[in-house]
Amino acid sequence: MGERFFSGEYGVSREELDEYGAFDISLLTDLPLFIDPFLLFNSSNPKYRALHEEIIHYLQYLCEKSACQVGNSGLVQALYAFPEVSQTWLGFAAKSNRGLGLGRSFAQALNRNLGTVLSSFGSETVTRSSHIEKLCLIEGGVGRDKISDFVTNLILGYLAEYTQTFAEGHIAPDKLSFFPIRRSRFNYSTGSWENRTYRLPSFGHTFVILTPKDLLTKDDTWINRSDLADYYNAIPDAIPDVQLRALVNEYFASLMPTNPKEAKKEKPRVVWEVARRYPVVIDYYIRDKELDGDRATSVSQDLVRGSEQLYVEQFGELAAQLDFSTAPRQVPVDSFAAVLARARYLKHVVEDCDGYRLFYVDGQPIHRESDLHILYRLTWFDTAFDVNQEVNNGRGPIDYAVSMGSHDKTLVEFKIASNSKLKQNLQAQLPVYERASDTQKSIEVIFFFTASQEDRVRGIMNTLHLNEDDRLILVDARSDNKPSGSVAEVPV
Numbered sequence: 001m002g003e004r005f006f007s008g009e010y011g012v013s014r015e016e017l018d019e020y021g022a023f024d025i026s027l028l029t030d031l032p033l034f035i036d037p038f039l040l041f042n043s044s045n046p047k048y049r050a051l052h053e054e055i056i057h058y059l060q061y062l063c064e065k066s067a068c069q070v071g072n073s074g075l076v077q078a079l080y081a082f083p084e085v086s087q088t089w090l091g092f093a094a095k096s097n098r099g100l101g102l103g104r105s106f107a108q109a110l111n112r113n114l115g116t117v118l119s120s121f122g123s124e125t126v127t128r129s130s131h132i133e134k135l136c137l138i139e140g141g142v143g144r145d146k147i148s149d150f151v152t153n154l155i156l157g158y159l160a161e162y163t164q165t166f167a168e169g170h171i172a173p174d175k176l177s178f179f180p181i182r183r184s185r186f187n188y189s190t191g192s193w194e195n196r197t198y199r200l201p202s203f204g205h206t207f208v209i210l211t212p213k214d215l216l217t218k219d220d221t222w223i224n225r226s227d228l229a230d231y232y233n234a235i236p237d238a239i240p241d242v243q244l245r246a247l248v249n250e251y252f253a254s255l256m257p258t259n260p261k262e263a264k265k266e267k268p269r270v271v272w273e274v275a276r277r278y279p280v281v282i283d284y285y286i287r288d289k290e291l292d293g294d295r296a297t298s299v300s301q302d303l304v305r306g307s308e309q310l311y312v313e314q315f316g317e318l319a320a321q322l323d324f325s326t327a328p329r330q331v332p333v334d335s336f337a338a339v340l341a342r343a344r345y346l347k348h349v350v351e352d353c354d355g356y357r358l359f360y361v362d363g364q365p366i367h368r369e370s371d372l373h374i375l376y377r378l379t380w381f382d383t384a385f386d387v388n389q390e391v392n393n394g395r396g397p398i399d400y401a402v403s404m405g406s407h408d409k410t411l412v413e414f415k416i417a418s419n420s421k422l423k424q425n426l427q428a429q430l431p432v433y434e435r436a437s438d439t440q441k442s443i444e445v446i447f448f449f450t451a452s453q454e455d456r457v458r459g460i461m462n463t464l465h466l467n468e469d470d471r472l473i474l475v476d477a478r479s480d481n482k483p484s485g486s487v488a489e490v491p492v
Contacts, residue, residue, distance in 0.1 A: 004028055004319060004378050005312060006208065010171045010201055014312075020166050022210040023304070024312050025089040027203065029377040031311050032370065033090050034148035035155075035215045037132055038222040039300060042293040043214070051155050056130045058154060058186060060122040063114045078192070080107035082153040082183070087209045090216070091145060106146055113138055126283035128290050133223035137275060137282050144221050156209075157184040160198040163210040167201050177202040217300035218307055223289050228275065229268040231285050238284045248278050306361055311374060314358040319378035321349055335402045335410040336441045338385055340470055343412075343445050346379070347475045356477040365449035365477065372414040372447065373399055411442040417453035422446070423460045426472075447475045454478065 007014050007024050017024050025031060040052035062079060084091070113135060114121060122130050132150065136142045152159070160181055167176055176199050184196035200207040220226070236252070239245040255270040257263045275281045289296070322345060349355035359366050366372070377400075380387040386403045403409040415422055426444065448454045457474065461467070468474050 004381050005316060006201075006210070009203070010167075010175055012170045016170055017166075017210075020170075021212045021214060022162075022166060023090075023213045023216060023308070025208075025210070026311065026374075026378065027089060027208070028381065029374055030089055030091045031307065031374065033216045033218050033304065033307055034144060035090075035151050035211065036217040036221045036296075036300060037147065037151045038289070038293070038296055039215050039217065040151075040155075041129055041131065042290075042296055045214075047158075048215070051158055052129070055132060055151060055154050056122055059114070059130065059132060061188065062110070063121050065111075076107050076111050080110050082150060084149050085152045085156060085159075085209065087203075087207055088152060088159070088211050089208070090211060091148070106142065106150075109142055110135060120279075124283060126280070127286045131223055131286055133221050134282055134286070136221070137223070137225050137228055137272075137285075138279075144224065147221055153183060156181065157196060159209050159211060160184060160196070160200065162212065163200055163208070164198045166210060168199060171201055175201055177207070179207045181207075213304050214297075214301070216304050218303040222293075222296040222300075223286055225272070226268065227289075228282070228285050229271045231288060232267075232271045232274075232281075234288070235281055235284045238287075239280060244278070244280065248274060248281060251277060310361050310366070310371065314361075315371075315375045315378055318349070318355055318358045318375065319381070321353070321355065322346060322379045335385060335404050335408045336443075338383075339402050339410045339412055339443050342376075342379055343443055343473050346445070347473060351476050354482070356479060356482065359447075359449070359477050360479065365479070367416065367418070369399075369414055369416055369419065372416070372445075376400065376412070376414060409441065413442070413444045415444065415446045417446055417448035417457040422457065423464070426460060426466060427464055443471055443473065445473045445475060447477050449477050449479075451478065451480070 005024050005026055006012075007017060009027055014024055023031075023033065037052065037055065040048045040055070043049055043052075065075075065079065121134070124130055133147060136144070136147055178197050179200050179202075180195050180197045182195050183193040184198075185194045186192075187194050198207075200209070202208075236245050236248050239248065252270060252274050255266075255273055257266055271281075275285075322342065346355075350359075377387065380402075384404065386401075388401055388403075399414050400412040401409055402412060413425065415425060419425070446457055448457055454476070461472075466472060
């Protein structure tokens with residue numbers, strides 16, 4: 001699988017990484033995993049618990065600054081805003097490893113809430129500990145990615161040491177370099193971040209950071225905003241103060257629509273409004289999540305193992321089968337030919353060489369189009385073409401733009417036939433993108449995994465008078481219509 005993954009790039013085995021406890025990251029695209037701070041708090045590892053305590057310590061320090069009404073925007077930026085640590089190759093920028101980081105809006109939100117609804121941070125009486133995830137429960141727009149980025153920055157020194165230890169024991173010295181890492185340790189005496197130097201795997205002009213698997217999860221943090229609404233019904237009864245409980249119930253009832261259908265739709269928003277006025281609601285929700293902490297660890301382990309199976313093992317195997325870098329006959333003359341060749345070859349491997357099997361986990365097909373995006377990026381290894389997510393032109397980002405210079409660009413969209421907006425996409429989206437991106441070349445690749453999905457996409461095509469051609473390619477990834485037998489050898 002070569003240099004698509006850390007193991008291939010640095011000549012270590014997946015078994016060595018697994019024994020060390022590190023995730024074998026891709027070096028072509030971020031994988032959709034992130035650090036959940038609850039896993040630090042709930043861990044039996046004293047080092048992890050110490051890291052969580054250090055995070056709380058830093059947030060208490062920020063609370064003191066907020067209480068002093070910090071008006072210096074430069075100081076707020078220095079203490080609250082952080083860049084994304086792209087060198088972990090984890091997160092939600094599925095087309096690359098470049099995320100947005102934690103800018104001014106996050107800094108202002110954290111500063112504002114630490115000075116108001118989070119002012120008791122570090123001195124809670126209901127929960128066993130403080131939790132930074134409180135911020136995402138209170139502030140809209142602060143989700144799993146920002147919480148993870150914040151935590152990753154606060155434990156960056158530990159992650160650098162963790163990577164350095166593995167690298168010096170397993171990787172050839174000529175693949176390592178010394179890198180000064182900004183903000184590796186906070187000095188409470190000076191009130192400033194300090195830099196430290198680590199010997200790390202070098203990759204281009206930067207370094208690579210490994211992350212322990214037992215800190216990672218997928219989908220959402222254990223303490224999360226959408227979950228709060230699901231837990232809410234049991235929360236008020238847990239509040240021992242009778243008067244406060246009555247106020248919470250009355251405020252909730254005053255905001256809820258009387259129409260049952262509207263009430264179901266509006267409940268999450270109403271719960272968030274109640275929690276903002278009465279933060280004790282959040283404390284009792286978090287207490288319940290703490291009590292169920294062992295399940296958080298179990299769920300995260302399953303999610304990470306499933307991610308390893310799909311992205312590293314199965315997609316890695318499929319990407320290796322689709323490797324064009326060693327096939328001289330496949331050298332295309334322009335971006336459209338390159339994209340079309342890969343799409344056709346992908347279709348061949350999936351439909352004729354049992355490649356469809358690699359899109360299933362525990363017998364179930366993938367259902368996220370973002371997973372197809374990850375696979376596609378893995379197939380563009382060692383290529384002269386520029387492969388990137390197209391810049392959002394106001395109509396939403398295209399999945400990929402493959403280009404060779406400014407005058408040769410082809411747009412690529414990947415869809416699963418169950419997509420609710422598939423008809424709209426086929427009818428108008430790509431032509432609109434072409435005009436906005438100043439190109440006349442685009443290809444749409446549509447996967448279907450069931451008979452009903454196949455019927456749906458073919459029905460839409462008939463309605464729109466579309467045929468499968470060089471610009472519209474269907475990939476049959478059904479498991480119920482393939483001949484039995486061993487995996488066929490992919491032709492070279």
